[in-house]
Amino acid sequence: MALITGASRGIGRALAHTLGRGGATVVVNYKRNADLAEKVVAGIEEVGGRGLAVQADVETVEGVHSLFARVRDEFGRLDHFVSNAAAGAFKNILDLKPHHLDRSYAMNLRPFVLGAQQAVPLMDAGGRIVALSSYGSTRAFPTYAALGPMKAAIESWVRYMALEFAPYSINVNGVSGGLIDSDSLDYFYGVPGMADRASVFDRVPKQRPGTAQEVADAITFLLSPGAEYITGQTMVVDGGLSVVAPPFFADTSAPLSLPAHPTGEK
Template sequence: MPRALITGGSRGVGARLAAILAADGVDVTITYRRSRESADEVVAGIRAAGGSAKAVRLELESTDDIEALFADGARFDWLVANAAASAFKPIERLSPSNLERSWQTNVRSFVLLAQRAVTRMPRSGRIVAVTSYGAQRAFPAYGAIGADKAALESWVRHMAAEFGERGITVNAVNGGLFDTDSFRHYYDDPALPDAATMAERVPLGRIGTPDDLAYAVRFLLSPEASYITGHTLVVDGGLTIVAPPYWSEVRAAQRESREPERRETTGEERPR
């Protein structure tokens, strides 16, 4: 039975991935930072469905916590670095503490976890980092975590080159807009476009679900992806292939401009 470690598995994408992998027969360990109740609910749901899971509190800023995960010879076949946290502030307002904590949580923890996990992984081992479109695109108040996510994608390439001789693949999944607590927290700002407007700007016309991202991670963990490494798989409904003017807004304007013609062809009197 493969063993998977999923950081940030108490909610959102991490929770769905844990449930999906457990249903595949994987022994899942999820980590959480604050909400033990949520993590216990995820574990209980998996066990009720006949799967194997446990939850462990992990402070990603703590090297001691990371070391404790691998105490007593613990090993994992798959590592999914899903947890993330940072300060959503303009760059000029980021304090040294904001920068340090963001880097420790998002970047340093990934490297430390991979260092420890890889020494005990089989040749079919897998490492996946969950990043975001902020690694490639700049948008308001996302500088700290966006830069951290970009760093993760760079680390993925270096790890893939180094760990490849062991038969271990290392990849990233770069997500767009997903209906999670983090998405709702970020867009709960009256200065930003609302969720409906953002969904219209996605070529597929909707905000992603946790399943959309979780199944992409599952693919990279599967035997079918055994010859894919050092790659960043973009899962965003096409969000990062478009730019202003957005098709949704152009189509709306086109419909509006055709409205007088439509009224004329249907016999309605045009206003004079």
């Protein structure tokens, strides 16, 4: 029994279908688009799971409470809570207004904390909580100032929750995605003046963006019995992006540039 916020698209949708293939019951939370959410539910049921679409605006305190009240009324329990919904203004710091800062907190951090408070009493047999972060939690780049610090705070809350919830057999972890092919990535690179995305992908060791499914697979592992002894951690799914620094191989030339795949011949 799993609850995923913001599950009508992107990583949330991929995770819902993945859990459905394992026979899980998945609550698909959405804010506005009921049609998309119902399509996700249909996909879950096609692969052998059970789905329930629940409208709730987790940007509001009332929305978080109503979402978990529905779970409590329908099922009386919960195994997995995945805090996935996110939003933020992509602007330089000097252009941020107070409402941008308020919304960043209300949409990204508060639903995770309030959701965990609601989830723990429903996990009477233990459970898993996973929050989505991003590489902006530890790296700084243009227009991400309103969102990156919230992701850093999420990772800090993961550690504190892991400590307090361990006695209840509840593991809490984060998953930090890098450049993931999604609507959000399209919007980010559509900001006027933003760097060309192809030039950025050249800097990723895997030389491509990640997929929503690859992030969903990482979350699925953390929800699985195989991750029983993992808590308080943030798993990085970024194709190696966070381990590189200038000078980049993409900017070198012979004899330093990387050759084609080695043949083993000397």
